[in-house]
Amino acid sequence: MTDPADKNVTPRVLAFHLPQFHPIKENSEWWGAGFTEWHNVAKARPLFRGHVQPKLPGELGFYDLRLKQTRADQAALARQYGVHGFCYWHYWFDGKRLLEQPLEEILALQEPDFPFCLAWANESWTGIWHGSPRKVLIEQVYSPGDADRHYALLRRFFHDPRYIKHDGRPLLYIYKPRDLPAGGTYLQRLRDLAVADGFPGLFIVGNWTPNPGGQFGSIESLGLDAAAITNMSGRHSHSAAHWINSVARKLFGRLIAFGPQRITYARAMKAMVPVPDVFAFPAYNTVISNWDNTPRSGRRGFVFLGSSPALFRTALMRAFSQLSPKSTPGNYVFLKSWNEWAEGNYVEPDQANGRKYLEAIAEALADFGRI
Numbered sequence: 001m002t003d004p005a006d007k008n009v010t011p012r013v014l015a016f017h018l019p020q021f022h023p024i025k026e027n028s029e030w031w032g033a034g035f036t037e038w039h040n041v042a043k044a045r046p047l048f049r050g051h052v053q054p055k056l057p058g059e060l061g062f063y064d065l066r067l068k069q070t071r072a073d074q075a076a077l078a079r080q081y082g083v084h085g086f087c088y089w090h091y092w093f094d095g096k097r098l099l100e101q102p103l104e105e106i107l108a109l110q111e112p113d114f115p116f117c118l119a120w121a122n123e124s125w126t127g128i129w130h131g132s133p134r135k136v137l138i139e140q141v142y143s144p145g146d147a148d149r150h151y152a153l154l155r156r157f158f159h160d161p162r163y164i165k166h167d168g169r170p171l172l173y174i175y176k177p178r179d180l181p182a183g184g185t186y187l188q189r190l191r192d193l194a195v196a197d198g199f200p201g202l203f204i205v206g207n208w209t210p211n212p213g214g215q216f217g218s219i220e221s222l223g224l225d226a227a228a229i230t231n232m233s234g235r236h237s238h239s240a241a242h243w244i245n246s247v248a249r250k251l252f253g254r255l256i257a258f259g260p261q262r263i264t265y266a267r268a269m270k271a272m273v274p275v276p277d278v279f280a281f282p283a284y285n286t287v288i289s290n291w292d293n294t295p296r297s298g299r300r301g302f303v304f305l306g307s308s309p310a311l312f313r314t315a316l317m318r319a320f321s322q323l324s325p326k327s328t329p330g331n332y333v334f335l336k337s338w339n340e341w342a343e344g345n346y347v348e349p350d351q352a353n354g355r356k357y358l359e360a361i362a363e364a365l366a367d368f369g370r371i
Contacts, residue, residue: 009320009323009324009325009331011323011331011368012084012330012332013316013333013335013361014083014084014085014086014087014117014332014333014334014335015085015086015087015334015335015337015347016119016334016336016337016338017074017086017087017088017116017338017339018037018337018338018339018340019088019099019100019101019102019103020036020099021037021038021063021339022036022065022066022099022101024098026137026138036064037341038341040296040342041055041057041295041341041342042056042062044294047259047260047294047298047299047301048260048262051294052352053292053294053295055292055295055341055344055350055352056351057341057351058351058353058354059349059354060073060077060348060349066101066102066105068109071102071105071111071112072111074086074338074339074348075112075114076112077348077349077355077358078114078338080358081355081359081361081362082362082365083338083361084115085115085116085117085164086114086116086117086338087116087117087118087119087173087334088102088103088106088116088117088119089121090103090119090121091121092120092122092150093138093141094140094141094142094146095146096138098138103157107156107157107160110160115162116162116163116164117163117170117171117172117173118154118157118172118173119172119173119174119175120173120175122174122179122180123175123179124136124138124139125138140179142180142186147189147190147193148189148193150190151193151194154170154172155193155194155197158170158194158197158199165203166203166329166330167203168199168200169199169200169202170194170199171202171203171205172205173204173205173206173207174204174205174206174207174224175207176207176213176214177206177207177222177223178214178216178222180222180223183221183223184221184223185223187202187223187224190202190204191204191223202225203225203226204223204224204225204226205224205225205227206227206228207227207230208228208230208279209230209231210231210271217280218280218281219281219282224281226281226282226283226329227283227284228286229274229284229285229286230286230288230334230336231268231272231274231286232268232288232302232336232345259299259300260294260297260298260299260300260301260302260303261301261302262302262303262304262305263303263304263305264304265304265305265307265308265311266306266311268304269311269314269315269318272285272286272287272288272315273285273318273319275322276324276327276328277324277327282326282327282329283328284328284332284333284334285318285319285322285333285334286333286334286335287312287315287316287333287334287336288315288345289307289312289346289347289357290304290307290312290344290346291345292304293343293344294344295341295344296343303344304344309353309357309359309360310360312360313360313361313363316333316360316361319333320333321368335347
């Protein structure tokens, strides 16, 4: 276990922040007028005995992220309970942006005064949430010159004094690093432009997942500085229920609905929070508060069973205890997520738990400081 007294370790919790809580023209065209993530949240229903749905917001209500007060309230709660900063999801499709209004207002108004960085969700939008994975809504492509156009946008945020930097380098998170052009050329171009712009470079963290398309053994070939390990699928668990569900779905599709798939939070925790030293590169843990994406995916979804603020605190303590200057430079721990309500991974107050998940963060930080 890392000794904070010897290594001066101070965990920095970076919480992913979803902007899908205000209507945009495209979502209205694809999913119905005025669609936001709240539509999925509110219509959710239990799908098996003991399944708790819908999960409804607490003191912040069904908020709209176009409101300055909502953004200020979120930042105040995050600061109060020890979250270091928000990692805002950023959507860029060869010059086309989506869900950008909250970010633009945060930049223009210089409020809230709270650290942040950007996470580029570099994947095509499809109808996968609603059972139509082949329906492409907007495609992610990397055309010639796109990195230059992209940097022209990113630099506006990088130069903001609130932007999170590691050794002076703006932190940029990449959701699907293996989908970028081969050889790391895209990210290298961003780095070159950052240096020309007065920065010592960029600090680029790529998302690593256990599925075949998300694994990688080297960060150099992808142009990364580090990885964030995200394992919420229970892939280290091969229960009979998982196997039956997988086979049934392949053979019968929607005709037989055994789902959603389930795994206990306690069982998933070890795979979720591995020892970073097992990776051949700097690797950060991603702690997941809970998971239940049935509001989006129905019986095709995946559910953590038995999750609780106490177990979440245990997972955080595991992650904090594995921090080290070598394997986790900057002492970052990613939190999935601040507000992904339709996937069940949120720490904002809800009607069932109030602020208990936020309190778990503060308690874990305090407990770690006393080790």
